[in-house]
Amino acid sequence: MSEPLLQVRRALTDSEIGSLADRIAQAQSIPDLLAVAVHGLYDTLLAEHHRRFDDFDRDNPLDPQRFRIPTIQWQALADAVTSRADQWGCATTIALDLVNIWPSTFDDPTVPDPTLAVIDRRPHQFDIHVSRDAADEIAACEQQLSLLAGYYGRASAQYLDALRSWQPLLVGLFTTRRGADTTVSRDGRLSLLVTCDSLTYAAIFHGWRRRCTGTACGATASDDGTWHESDHSTPTADHVHTPNYPFDAPQPGTWSFHS
Ligand SMILES: [Zn+2]
Ligand SMILES: [Zn+2]
Incomplete structure (x- = not known):
């Protein structure tokens, strides 16, 4: 295995983003959505290396840190995924999955906001x-x-x-x-x-916890006013305790x- 470590750091093209957004919008279940989001994005980035997400496994793990897309594109796609997930009430949890599984980001002010049309899938009533x-x-x-x-x-x-x-x-x-x-x-x-x-x-x-403010005193007290030696290592001082x-x-x- 002398193959150099794979690394991809680039902006997605408009057509790549458009195609990912379409597939995200058409997902019909949570597993489907997650598969489309993860496979879709990685397969897009790996295509130029003639690899696919499924080529990676436990013995040959995919390192998300080795893949980077512009923050603004990452965010637009993530918004598309979480909006789609709203139908099943899991926008918050799927957002955490994306942070863990999706590629990392880099800031590039020359990359425009993809402004994807997103359908509001939240329930009408809660x-x-x-x-x-x-x-x-x-x-x-x-x-x-x-x-x-x-x-x-x-x-x-x-x-x-x-x-x-x-x-x-x-x-x-x-x-x-x-x-x-x-x-x-x-x-x-x-x-x-x-x-x-x-x-x-x-x-x-x-x-x-009600405790004594005296320096080098570790006493704690119950609401009824009784003082105890605390479990800490600081001993109880011989003075009138101040709560x-x-x-x-x-x-x-x-x-x-x-x-
Ligand atoms: Zn209910
Ligand atoms: Zn004290």
């Missing part, structure tokens, strides 16, 4: 199902935010950090790229589980996503 527990928990989250605003102030980091992490969660419920059907259930205190057609994720509230947030105060924290 259903969000919210369990009673989840609705109560959403109300509890809103209540937590007002408690933080009331206690620490609307300009406080405690309130703003929590608010900024809560908003993407609410906005995410109204996305139009994850299918027509979303179910929200409770996933523990101040936390939710969101199930979409092609994606499930949890939005978990991570509250501050990082008061015992009568609402618990600061932020929401984060886990899929």
